[in-house]
Amino acid sequence: MASESQQSSSQGPTSTASGPEAVLRLPGEYGSTPIEVLRELRRRHGDVVAYRTLFGEVHLFSHPREVREVLASHNFIRTPLVKTVLGDGLLASDSPHWKRQRRLLAPSFRDARVEELVSLFGEVFRARMEAWPALVEGGAALNLARQMELAALENGTRALFSASVEERFLDDFALVLRQMGEIGCGAAFGASLVRTPEANREFKETMGRIEEDVERIIADRRADPGGAPDMLKVLLDARPGPGGAPLTERQLRDEVVTMLVASHETTAVTLTWASYLLATHPTAAAELRAEVRGVLGGRAVAAADLEGLVYTRMVVDETLRLYPPVWNIAREVVNDDELGGVALGAGAGVLISPFLVHRHEEFWEDPERFEPRRFEGGEGRFQGALAYIPFASGRHLCLGRRFALTEAVVGLATMAQRFRFRLREERAVEIDPLLTLRARGGLWVDLIDARDEGGAGT
Numbered sequence: 001m002a003s004e005s006q007q008s009s010s011q012g013p014t015s016t017a018s019g020p021e022a023v024l025r026l027p028g029e030y031g032s033t034p035i036e037v038l039r040e041l042r043r044r045h046g047d048v049v050a051y052r053t054l055f056g057e058v059h060l061f062s063h064p065r066e067v068r069e070v071l072a073s074h075n076f077i078r079t080p081l082v083k084t085v086l087g088d089g090l091l092a093s094d095s096p097h098w099k100r101q102r103r104l105l106a107p108s109f110r111d112a113r114v115e116e117l118v119s120l121f122g123e124v125f126r127a128r129m130e131a132w133p134a135l136v137e138g139g140a141a142l143n144l145a146r147q148m149e150l151a152a153l154e155n156g157t158r159a160l161f162s163a164s165v166e167e168r169f170l171d172d173f174a175l176v177l178r179q180m181g182e183i184g185c186g187a188a189f190g191a192s193l194v195r196t197p198e199a200n201r202e203f204k205e206t207m208g209r210i211e212e213d214v215e216r217i218i219a220d221r222r223a224d225p226g227g228a229p230d231m232l233k234v235l236l237d238a239r240p241g242p243g244g245a246p247l248t249e250r251q252l253r254d255e256v257v258t259m260l261v262a263s264h265e266t267t268a269v270t271l272t273w274a275s276y277l278l279a280t281h282p283t284a285a286a287e288l289r290a291e292v293r294g295v296l297g298g299r300a301v302a303a304a305d306l307e308g309l310v311y312t313r314m315v316v317d318e319t320l321r322l323y324p325p326v327w328n329i330a331r332e333v334v335n336d337d338e339l340g341g342v343a344l345g346a347g348a349g350v351l352i353s354p355f356l357v358h359r360h361e362e363f364w365e366d367p368e369r370f371e372p373r374r375f376e377g378g379e380g381r382f383q384g385a386l387a388y389i390p391f392a393s394g395r396h397l398c399l400g401r402r403f404a405l406t407e408a409v410v411g412l413a414t415m416a417q418r419f420r421f422r423l424r425e426e427r428a429v430e431i432d433p434l435l436t437l438r439a440r441g442g443l444w445v446d447l448i449d450a451r452d453e454g455g456a457g458t
């Protein structure tokens with residue numbers, strides 16, 4: 001790690017082709033959080049900004065024109081950081097191995113299982129809600145962010161691996177993802193990063209426990225190989241190696257950990273911010289409840305209902321615009337290149353931030369406003385223009401996009417049938433941008449029974 005005594009240059013980052021001149025530090029002149037820094041960099045320097053951190057040269061591109069190129073070109077590859085946790089899993093790799101794995105796993109995400117998933121998701125959200133009245137007894141607030149993490153983790157593990165994990169697993173994952181996020185923010189924004197031996201030991205021990213849990217999921221299935229045609233079966237049955245060899249233990253572990261990471265925090269964060277936006281926009285919340293009442297009455301969501309839940313889906317799309325869980329996509333330049341009129345050296349970092357792209361005033365009217373109806377007619381036209389990239393685009397387009405959108409729509413509709421949420425006023429909600437865009441300290445709400453007030457329930 002570079003020494004703390006290195007000083008910032010007096011010149012600011014640059015938007016010209018002359019290359020990066022300043023060392024960006026966080027907290028510093030540009031703000032005290034990565035989101036503040038991103039916004040300020042773009043406000044002062046525009047869509048193409050170059051700077052250096054203590055770890056190297058970084059280029060931030062915020063216009064869909066360059067975003068398209070970054071996500072399409074094979075000269076921009078993933079950074080090694082996430083490999084610490086994900087190994088060579090699909091989310092971390094960019095090699096011929098990635099291509100083989102993507103081909104292997106893509107069929108698991110096709111439409112065939114949507115009915116089954118809708119009923120599983122509904123069941124999981126209903127079971128979670130059953131526990132809430134007891135949790136708020138005596139006037140306590142409910143941490144909805146935590147509840148969404150628990151629901152999303154259970155949806156992911158049951159849908160993909162027909163398994164369950166203990167609540168502790170969530171805390172273990174949260175710890176390693178937080179540490180990875182801190183390291184990532186250090187590399188991207190020059191945040192000071194002091195790794196104590198305790199932090200390193202905690203990381204190692206926690207990864208050890210996660211690996212034991214994953215090994216148990218795999219061993220249980222091997223002991224009872226029948227069962228669901230889920231992703232774990234696809235992984236265990238695959239014979240992609242030389243002479244038809246199965247995946248190695250390491251490859252299996254990497255893909256299972258990857259899917260657990262990819263599937264739970266992103267969707268939980270989406271549901272958390274959607275609930276926050278609905279709680280702070282009562283007209284939109286009422287419109288959503290009216291739709292749910294009209295389409296479902298009091299019954300559970302079925303796959304055939306999804307196309308009728310149009311407003312609910314627009315709320316999800318708009319939430320992903322304003323609070324994209326993957327707020328930052330990092331790449332590394334392979335060979336010297338040029339983009340947006342700027343020379344990029346081999347090894348330089350490249351950043352695109354869905355958070356900034358989704359608020360680009362050239363593409364979005366009144367971009368800071370929550371307006372689900374801007375997605376009337378679907379998200380396709382914004383996506384086509386690369387102005388809307390919550391799931392990225394190109395070869396790494398999120399494999400779980402449909403899974404996540406289904407889970408979010410089913411979750412919002414199922415919760416609206418039973419509850420409305422009121423924010424606890426004394427707790428302001430701040431963005432906590434690490435690996436995903438979390439709500440700092442959680443989302444604390446009071447529950448209002450929607451059935452008592454002629455809400456979306458029966």
Ligand code: HEM
Nearest residue numbers: 090091262263266267325326390391392396398399400404
């Ligand atoms: C709202 C929820 C989600 C969001 C916003 C999201 C976003 C993203 C983004 C931006 C990427 C590209 C990352 C990069 O290229 O560096 C990605 C990749 C990926 N996502 Fe998601 N994701 C979500 C949910 C899920 C779920 C539920 C799953 C699995 C069940 C999943 C599985 C994956 C996988 C496997 C990749 C790697 C694809 C590849 O590189 O070929 N995601 N996701």
